[in-house]
Amino acid sequence: MKYLDEFRNPEAAQRLLARIHHRSTQPVRLMEFCGGHTHAILKTGLRQLLPPTVRLLSGPGCPVCVTSSADVDHAIALALLPGVILATFGDMVRVPGSGGTSPPTPLLMTEKMSPGEGSRSLAARMTGHVSSGEGCSSLQEARAQGADVRMVYSTLDALAMARANPQRSVIFLGVGFETTAPTVAAAILQAQAEGLRNFYVLSLHKLTPPATRAILDAGKVQLSGIIGPGHVTTIIGADAWRFLPDDYGIPCAIAGFEPLDVLQAVCSLVDMIERGTPGVSNDYARNVRSEGNRVAQGIMHSVFRVGAAEWRGLGSIPDSGLLLRDEYAALDAAQQFPVQVRPSQEPHGCRCGEVLRGVIEPPECALFARACRPEHPVGPCMVSGEGACAAYMQYGEGRNV
């Protein structure tokens, strides 16, 4: 068994498509939360094959895209501190902040620290002065100005970096949803167990169900159903989406990332909508359980607590972010390296916020494919591999074939 080809089988896809065409009578708007789904859908050209009654909308499920300008500015300010190595996943390096308006002004934190914290005083020594960093609008630009920004493939790479550079402070930029957060939590526990004194995390992790609620509460887009994120739900469990049928009366189908996975989810959603019986359908049962991955959840919640988070496009959403618990304050870059970041603004003309909420599709933005292209992105949705705008560009969606 190849275990991939089964989920790409064209004949099986035709059978599912026939069923969807047969079942679908009323117009539905389904949001795929996850950027990975947007890619899978555009790559296979699946939208063209669905009946005109079924419309798919991209959602906010790209962690890089929903990172706010202010948080990007914060990361840039940290990267510009002397003695700091900022470790990050690749996409974040290119994400624009607020466009060069924020030379960071560090606070002197030696005054704030008690003598007992001397063991981690490396951080304190770093904040004495700062390079000017005038006009850095992305981590990439900060790097060009001399900041030590390094790309990593996993949090473990950042840990290794901290071990190899004991004289430097390694700050890992923690960006991601419930899928990534447990691995970062595990790295924090590992750092503590090893007694690593120069490893820090700036936690910008976000939770997906609150963002979905925010989109539905805003009421700007009338959604008939949600294609649930397969990897996130592997961690949080299908039951975490019960609120969709219970509170909003709309169905949710958890999907994997192969063409048949997505088609099966669309089929389930159309079925539930036509029958008028909204529920949660686990169509990624080879990975997802209703209760999720309890071990991962346990590690995540032992290190992080839930708090408010700033989402690009959605604003501040209560209980939608993961912050380090007080026990891990010594590893919290936000606490250990206080920097002042000026109020930020979104790039002029950029409509990523509306793209992330499913209010518009990327080609409706005046900058799309003109001023904003993958080689010179204006907004984050054009930067990230998971961004809707980048996916539309890569697969020629919205351009005539």
Next chain:
Amino acid sequence: MSDKTILLAHGSGGRLTHDLIREVFYRYLGNPLLNTRDDAAVWPLPATCEPLPTAPARLAMTTDSYVVQPIFFPGGDIGKLAVCGTVNDLAMAGAQPLYLTAGFILEEGLRFDDLEQVVASMAHTAKEAGVAVIAGDTKVVDRGSADRIFINTAGVGLVPPGIEISGANARPGDVVILSGPVGLHGLAIMSQREGLGFSFPLQSDCAPLNGLVAAMLQADAHIHCLRDPTRGGLATTLNEMAAQSGVGIEIQETCIPVPESVRAVCDLLGLDPLYAANEGKLVSIVPPEAEARVLNAMRQHRYGREAVAIGQVTTAHPERVVLQTPLGAHRILDMLSGAQLPRIC
């Protein structure tokens, strides 16, 4: 194995330089033109060229630099790549490659054994391709000023009369042929670089293609386009040819051979095999009446056994490549403009 290394003095032009040239370069690459030790190689230009001895031959010339990291990888090394890359560029113009030059930039501290292995590999590959290295140069730079070894090769070849090959020659109705499975070089390099340590074999396809091209041209001299899909992969090459010829190209995704190992690694890393580099594959665009002959000739050759037609040239959507997905939908197959792979050639 010795622990001898390259010193700055090896590039000084003095005795150590001469020792290096004698012990490594002449030893492995020696031939009458190189062995003259003059400042330039001099040879008579044939007035005509097979297979039409009455028509004047034309010259083809190209150059490329090789900075691949790591310098040794599964399926090849920087030396083999430096010969194949330039030989293949000549072959893609329909030329019969004759001679190469080789310029080496060595980093102080490079192990002598490694250099020897690279040069021996160049010699081996040049022999297979039927070309001779007839001029060369060596420089040694301070530690840190280069990454172990950089190689530049230039090549010259003869284009037989009647052969008119260019990326601008694709015509509507033509057939697009691919010589074999895609993505092996790019993914082999990436796996090695990132220490991914997969349990299945992933070997670069690095190979000289002039023999394959000669066989194709012998089968039918009316081949319109030839190109090797190196950096940027198959998708980029198809886009280049569509733009150059001002035509549309339609490709059937199910026809494109992708090795299972490549597909698995691409899925894991979120890459698309159609953008992954190849170093031993070619794309050919031929008139429909030549398709069967050319494909047949390719499949007889060791580097074309899995050759297959993957699409057609069309008047629809000029300068665009459209992919028919396995589900039967159509989408644009664009050039890569976003993420970059590590340097791989």
